[in-house]
Every structure is written in C-alpha cells, then in structure tokens.
Amino acid sequence: MEGGMISVDQWAKGSQAYFLTHLHSDHTRGLSSTWSNGPLFCSRTTAKLFPLKFPDFNFAFLRIVEIGSWHRLSLSSPSTGSPASIQFMPIDAFHCPGAVMFLFRGVFGHVLYTGDFRWEETGERSVKAKNMLIDALNGANVDVLYLDNTYCNPVYCFPIREVATQQVIEIIASHPEHDIVIGIDSLGKEDLLLEISRCLKMKIWVWPERLQTMHLLGYPDIFTTRTSLTRVRAVPRYSFSINTLEGLNATKPTIGIMPSGLPWVSKPFEGKNKKGFSLSVASKNRRILTSNGTRVDLNMRSVEKVQNHIFSVPYSDHSCYREIKDFVWLVKPYNVKGIVSMSSCYVNPVYYLSHLFSSNRASQSTCLDPEICEEVEMKGKTKRTNFTGTGRKKRTTEANFLGVRIRRVSILRQINRGVKIVECDSPD
Numbered sequence: 001m002e003g004g005m006i007s008v009d010q011w012a013k014g015s016q017a018y019f020l021t022h023l024h025s026d027h028t029r030g031l032s033s034t035w036s037n038g039p040l041f042c043s044r045t046t047a048k049l050f051p052l053k054f055p056d057f058n059f060a061f062l063r064i065v066e067i068g069s070w071h072r073l074s075l076s077s078p079s080t081g082s083p084a085s086i087q088f089m090p091i092d093a094f095h096c097p098g099a100v101m102f103l104f105r106g107v108f109g110h111v112l113y114t115g116d117f118r119w120e121e122t123g124e125r126s127v128k129a130k131n132m133l134i135d136a137l138n139g140a141n142v143d144v145l146y147l148d149n150t151y152c153n154p155v156y157c158f159p160i161r162e163v164a165t166q167q168v169i170e171i172i173a174s175h176p177e178h179d180i181v182i183g184i185d186s187l188g189k190e191d192l193l194l195e196i197s198r199c200l201k202m203k204i205w206v207w208p209e210r211l212q213t214m215h216l217l218g219y220p221d222i223f224t225t226r227t228s229l230t231r232v233r234a235v236p237r238y239s240f241s242i243n244t245l246e247g248l249n250a251t252k253p254t255i256g257i258m259p260s261g262l263p264w265v266s267k268p269f270e271g272k273n274k275k276g277f278s279l280s281v282a283s284k285n286r287r288i289l290t291s292n293g294t295r296v297d298l299n300m301r302s303v304e305k306v307q308n309h310i311f312s313v314p315y316s317d318h319s320c321y322r323e324i325k326d327f328v329w330l331v332k333p334y335n336v337k338g339i340v341s342m343s344s345c346y347v348n349p350v351y352y353l354s355h356l357f358s359s360n361r362a363s364q365s366t367c368l369d370p371e372i373c374e375e376v377e378m379k380g381k382t383k384r385t386n387f388t389g390t391g392r393k394k395r396t397t398e399a400n401f402l403g404v405r406i407r408r409v410s411i412l413r414q415i416n417r418g419v420k421i422v423e424c425d426s427p428d
C-alpha cells in the first residue's frame with residue numbers, strides 16, 4: 001500500500017482516508033473539531049460518542065462502518081494517479097466502547113491494525129470476534145500486523161476481566177463500612193462498573209461528563225452524580241492519588257481501587273499496616289464460574305495492596321502477553337510492528353514472538369474473491385453493492401507497507417509511580 005492513501009489513528013494532512021480505532025486520547029491526538037483533512041471512518045458506537053469529545057466537528061466527514069462487513073474504498077495511487085481499490089473490515093477490539101481493529105486487503109495483501117485490543121479466549125464477544133477474523137482472512141496470512149504491544153512481555157500475566165471484576169467486587173464487599181473510589185478513564189471499564197452495580201445492587205457515582213457518556217451508551221439508571229445515593233464512586237484516573245486517598249480518609253474510611261494491567265506503583269505496599277489486607281476471601285482457594293462455563297481460580301494474590309488505602313487490581317482492556325501470543329499465532333503475520341513505541345514496558349514484538357511469524361511469504365496469494373461488500377463513497381453515504389473483484393490475484397510485488405501512516409502511540413504509555421497522573425486516558 002502506498003503512502004498517502006490511508007492513515008490509522010494518525011491525523012496529519014496528506015492521506016485520502018482516515019481511520020479511527022477508538023476515542024482514547026492517545027489515538028486522537030491531532031484530531032480536532034476543525035477537522036477537514038478527509039473522510040474519517042469509525043464504528044457506529046464511536047460515532048455516537050464523537051460529539052462529546054469533538055462537539056463542533058463537521059459530521060459530514062464522518063463515515064460510519066459496520067463491524068463484520070467488508071467495505072470497499074476507491075482511492076487513487078499518489079504516484080501514478082491510477083485508481084486503487086482497497087477493502088477493509090472493522091472487527092471488535094473488545095477494548096473500550098466503539099473500539100475496533102481494521103483489517104485491510106488489496107493487491108498489497110492483508111494489513112491488520114489492532115489499535116488497542118483485548119484478545120480474551122472466553123466470552124461470547126471474544127469468540128465472535130475471533131471467528132470474524134478467521135472468516136475474513138479466509139486462510140490467508142497477515143502481511144503486516146500493527147500490534148497493540150502494550151503488554152508484549154512475558155512478565156505481564158493477568159487474568160481475564162471476568163476474574164478481575166470479581167476481585168474488585170470482593171474488595172468492595174469486604175469493606176462494607178468504607179467508601180470506595182475506583183480510578184477510570186473517560187471511556188472504558190463500563191462492564192466492570194455494571195457488574196459491580198449488578199452484584200452489589202448499588203448505583204455508582206460518576207462525574208457529570210462521564211454520566212453523559214453512560215447515557216449515550218444506554219445505561220441511564222445505574223449511574224448517578226449524587227454522592228448521597230451510593231458509597232462507590234468511579235473517579236477520573238488523573239484525580240486518583242495517594243494524597244487524594246489520604247485526604248478522603250481524614251473524613252471517612254475510604255478504599256481506592258485502581259484497575260490496571262500495569263503495576264500502579266513500583267513495588268507493593270510494605271508498610272506496617274499491611275495486615276490491613278484482610279479480604280474476606282484472600283486466604284481461600286476460591287474459584288468462580290465464568291460465562292463460558294469454566295471454573296477459574298479467583299486468585300486474590302494477584303491483587304496488590306499498594307498503599308494503606310489502595311488496591312491495584314489487574315483489570316486491563318489490553319491483551320496480556322499470553323493473549324498477544326495466541327493472537328499472533330492465529331494470524332501468522334509475515335511482519336509485525338508494535339504500535340506502542342515508547343513505554344516503560346516497551347518490547348519490540350519481534351523479540352518474543354518472531355518464532356510465530358510466517359516466513360514463506362512468496363507462497364501466499366492475495367485473496368480478492370468476488371463477494372458482497374460495502375461500497376464506501378468517499379463523499380457520500382454508504383450503499384450496499386455487489387463487488388466483483390478480479391478473482392484470485394497473484395501478488396507479484398512487495399508492497400511498501402511502511403508507507404501506511406500509522407500513529408505510533410507514544411509517551412502516554414507510562415507507569416505513574418504512585419503520584420497523580422496528568423494525562424486523562426492512559427493504557428491499562
């Protein structure tokens with residue numbers, strides 16, 4: 001794929017089409033309400049949330065694309081001016097509401113951009129996304145995989161979110177006299193909050209902008225901005241700090257919970273009050289039944305008390321190392337590029353995963369089978385049409401995948417070691 005054709009989560013001028021994987025700030029940097037660089041493709045849920053983040057955006061530029069459908073885009077080659085057609089499919093990334101990966105295909109082969117993603121092996125949505133990707137690839141390998149490598153290191157081993165959710169619930173239930181504050185971003189972890197509300201039969205406080213988001217997502221009755229109605233408050237991550245918790249405890253016993261795949265502080269709390277880590281189930285070998293019917297160890301040992309009033313729970317919307325490995329094994333890429341280029345935990349995916357890559361690239365052929373797909377108008381609405389491709393084409397040239405303008409998510413991927421976090425949306 002030539003440069004100057006498409007950009008994913010990257011917003012500089014010069015591309016013919018732009019793709020947004022999700023609305024976290026580290027993927028929208030450079031995007032603004034005055035956007036006019038070209039059509040912007042995103043999922044329906046992202047489009048619904050878009051006005052909250054970019055209230056004056058000219059929505060004539062927004063193109064909603066359906067998850068699981070192939071869409072065709074007619075572009076032109078910047079070098080020759082000749083028509084160049086690509087197809088793409090959004091696939092559920094199971095990260096935050098609206099998050100998708102984009103699978104592109106064309107004469108260049110298959111390029112998969114994961115954005116931020118969680119590749120859990122259990123759960124209806126995960127299985128559906130997996131089958132969708134397998135069907136879309138139809139036996140082909142991925143030529144270039146742009147991978148969420150946030151936790152692409154064997155040290156990052158954390159449970160599925162269903163388990164981490166139960167850990168959070170156990171902490172809350174074990175502190176019936178405490179107020180609870182949970183650090184979250186402006187988007188994401190809704191399922192955690194919904195499950196807390198459902199299991200403990202209580203409303204959850206959120207700040208006013210977050211309540212708007214919850215209403216747009218269709219949760220009108222569970223969340224409130226009235227502190228008198230609940231003892232559980234989901235607060236902006238940037239306001240969550242040791243100082244905040246100490247201040248709150250000066251007036252009322254309060255527990256802080258930070259759901260994150262990253263260690264929230266450099267090492268677990270070792271203060272004299274560590275005996276305060278007295279969860280009702282901490283010493284029990286308890287197992288929970290997950291939604292797919294398997295029993296999993298609740299493993300409260302993976303919960304860390306990082307300060308006198310704060311618990312760090314390994315709840316993450318990014319894939320852990322094992323899931324990344326499974327994913328790479330599934331798509332068998334020829335080339336992998338991490339989208340997280342600077343981080344305290346950064347590891348080039350090639351370091352650990354190269355043995356899972358494909359090597360026999362020359363034997364592969366591009367799949368452009370004729371089939372139904374969505375024709376995407378660059379200047380108008382989408383319409384359904386029969387796409388007659390050129391049949392199975394033999395790929396004959398090495399495409400310049402590096403020409404695809406992909407945002408390298410950068411410095412936001414940092415551990416904040418126990419002090420106030422200044423950025424709103426950071427990896428977790």
Ligand SMILES: [Zn+2]
Binds near residue numbers: 024095096
């Ligand atoms: Zn994200």
